[in-house]
Amino acid sequence: MNNTLGVKILDGTPNYFVIEDIGQLSSIRDFDKLLQEMMEYVIEKGIQSVSIVLNEKEAANTDYLDLLGTFDFWQQETQYFYKRELTSFNEYRGGESIEIKSFEQITADLFIEAWQKTRKGTLNASSTLSVEKEFIGMKSELGLDYAKSCLTAFIDNKLIGITMPHIERGTVDEGRLFYFGLLPEYRGKGWGSTLHKLSLHLLKKMGAAYYIGATGYKNIPMQRIFQANGCQIFEKKFTFRLNRHFV
Incomplete structure (x- = not known):
């Protein structure tokens, strides 16, 4: 195009x-x-x-x-879009109990399985694509360095969720999370805010000067996570989907 x-x-x-x-x-x-x-x-x-x-x-x-x-x-x-400046984001402390494992430390199958589990019960609009196809699309969108963004989170060697920090393509310092989610059994216990804050720290280490995040208007828990970590809503947007498929 x-x-x-x-x-x-x-x-x-x-x-x-x-x-x-x-x-x-x-x-x-x-x-x-x-x-x-x-x-x-x-x-x-x-x-x-x-x-x-x-x-x-x-x-x-x-x-x-x-x-x-x-x-x-x-x-x-x-969708509600949130923003947080990261230049003054303090050195992250308090997430010592969360262990982040890179894509090289796990198998692709485990990452995809974790992604699938985190989609269960989500309050955002459901995707029409399987996680496997989302994964392929993610690799195409993020490019050769996609693996650096595929991170899993563990507590006491138990998988709790995934986070996918990256610098938005076409920018030099805009931090995004391609996907962020917890397994259902770890929601509502404060781990979402902790993992999200850790994700912001990882974005800053990648060179992000600010963070942009979005969630559906029905997803109140995610909105609370944004607010807990100092993100402020700045825009409301509307997604329109094509009602046809091409194969």
Whole structure:
């Protein structure tokens, strides 16, 4: 896809494709052209999960919404975006009981199994893709260094969850967590805030100056974790998913 308007794309071909920011569109004609180019690309690649994200102002534009309907997109999720500066983030202390294991210390099968377990009972909108396909898409999106982001968390040698810190592609210092989650039996016990804070520390060590995180509007526990670790909400966005699959 040509990207001359500042459009931000998360490309996990062949499993998912997300336009996270539509950039500097000046007219409905630009939006129509963007959607047409995207459709040509995802049909050619046979991409299974296709989404486009709009901010509040864009989602209030009825012309945009009508055009999305024409292309067979439907609103799937409302997300809250949080931010935290990391430059003044203090040296992390207090998570000594959590042991982080890198991808090299475990098997790919164990990581995928852990990821699958953390998705059970999640309050965010469910993915249409299996974890195996999400994993393949993640490798495509993050590139050759993807393994550095595949971390598992243990307490007393018992797996409690995973975290996937990385520097957002196309930036030099924006920290993101590709995925973050606890196994169901460890939720509601304070471990989420602890692991999240440790993840922010890891992002700072990677060179992140700030962190951007997002969660669904129904996921109150995750919102509380953001707040507990000094993250502040700064934007609400709306995810629209294509109601078709290309194989």
